[in-house]
Amino acid sequence: MKENSLMKKFLLVYLPVILGALIMFYPLVWMVSSSFKPELMIFKDLGIWPKQFTLDNYIDGWSGAGRISFSTYYLNTFLIVLLVIIGNMITCSMTAYAFARFKFPLKNILFSLMLATMMLPVHAVLIPQYTIFYNLGWTNSYLPLIIPKFFATDAFFIFLIVQFIRGLPSQLDEAATIDGCNKFDIYYKIIIPLCTPALVTTAIFTCIWTYNDFFSQLLYISEPKKYTVSLGLKLFLDSTGQSSFGQLFAMSSLSLLPVTIFFIMFQKLLVEGVATSGIKA
Numbered sequence: 001m002k003e004n005s006l007m008k009k010f011l012l013v014y015l016p017v018i019l020g021a022l023i024m025f026y027p028l029v030w031m032v033s034s035s036f037k038p039e040l041m042i043f044k045d046l047g048i049w050p051k052q053f054t055l056d057n058y059i060d061g062w063s064g065a066g067r068i069s070f071s072t073y074y075l076n077t078f079l080i081v082l083l084v085i086i087g088n089m090i091t092c093s094m095t096a097y098a099f100a101r102f103k104f105p106l107k108n109i110l111f112s113l114m115l116a117t118m119m120l121p122v123h124a125v126l127i128p129q130y131t132i133f134y135n136l137g138w139t140n141s142y143l144p145l146i147i148p149k150f151f152a153t154d155a156f157f158i159f160l161i162v163q164f165i166r167g168l169p170s171q172l173d174e175a176a177t178i179d180g181c182n183k184f185d186i187y188y189k190i191i192i193p194l195c196t197p198a199l200v201t202t203a204i205f206t207c208i209w210t211y212n213d214f215f216s217q218l219l220y221i222s223e224p225k226k227y228t229v230s231l232g233l234k235l236f237l238d239s240t241g242q243s244s245f246g247q248l249f250a251m252s253s254l255s256l257l258p259v260t261i262f263f264i265m266f267q268k269l270l271v272e273g274v275a276t277s278g279i280k281a
Contacts, residue, residue: 035250061247073232084210087149095152096161118155144220157202164198200269
């Protein structure tokens with residue numbers, strides 16, 4: 001009876017999940033496999049294992065299109081990602097601390113308006129934002145991608161950290177106040193260390209979303225030397241039809257490594273942060 005139950009569970013639950021995972025994973029495997037094939041064999045040899053193996057796509061791809069090394073795109077991307085992570089972790093945690101612990105006029109209304117911005121499509125504010133940044137002279141720079149993050153513009157992360165802080169006993173704040181701590185000391189010495197899972201979750205999502213962002217970077221960056229990885233990849237595709245798919249697949253495969261490694265390193269804290277933030281009242 002037990003064996004039949006396990007077999008039934010496997011057929012009804014695990015087998016569909018495994019098949020779905022294989023279907024989702026196949027395009028990625030094919031892309032990595034094709035990156036080791038000669039350019040002319042990519043769409044002729046559709047098998048997973050290359051019949052002809054070459055590293056030329058990686059060598060030529062790293063040299064980059066337009067005489068700019070792909071390492072330049074990586075450095076530009078890492079710079080943006082690092083500053084955006086710092087901005088989000090600092091300002092979103094401070095804003096969340098204020099909403100979770102302070103009492104001030106119109107607190108509930110402001111919190112509701114903050115949550116409402118999560119429902120607002122990005123494209124609805126695209127033109128006004130671009131107009132502001134253009135008048136400030138920030139176009140063709142990283143400022144439009146970085147500076148807003150230092151003003152707590154990501155409501156999702158504020159909400160995430162608020163839920164986490166609300167689950168922390170308020171007695172900790174009272175005990176710290178008795179010991180002579182002010183509001184900033186409580187935030188810096190107590191709230192921040194206890195909010196590590198939520199902050200790591202913020203850092204991981206910020207890293208992934210910023211690293212994979214294409215539209216915003218395409219909108220504000222026009223000089224090839226300032227391109228990020230996302231914009232650098234599009235240079236391998238030529239509208240005239242002279243596209244380097246081998247180099248594109250090779251660099252796309254390499255571009256997956258940083259964010260994948262970052263995710264794996266902090267996966268445990270990510271799950272903990274999302275789970276605990278979701279159940280806190």
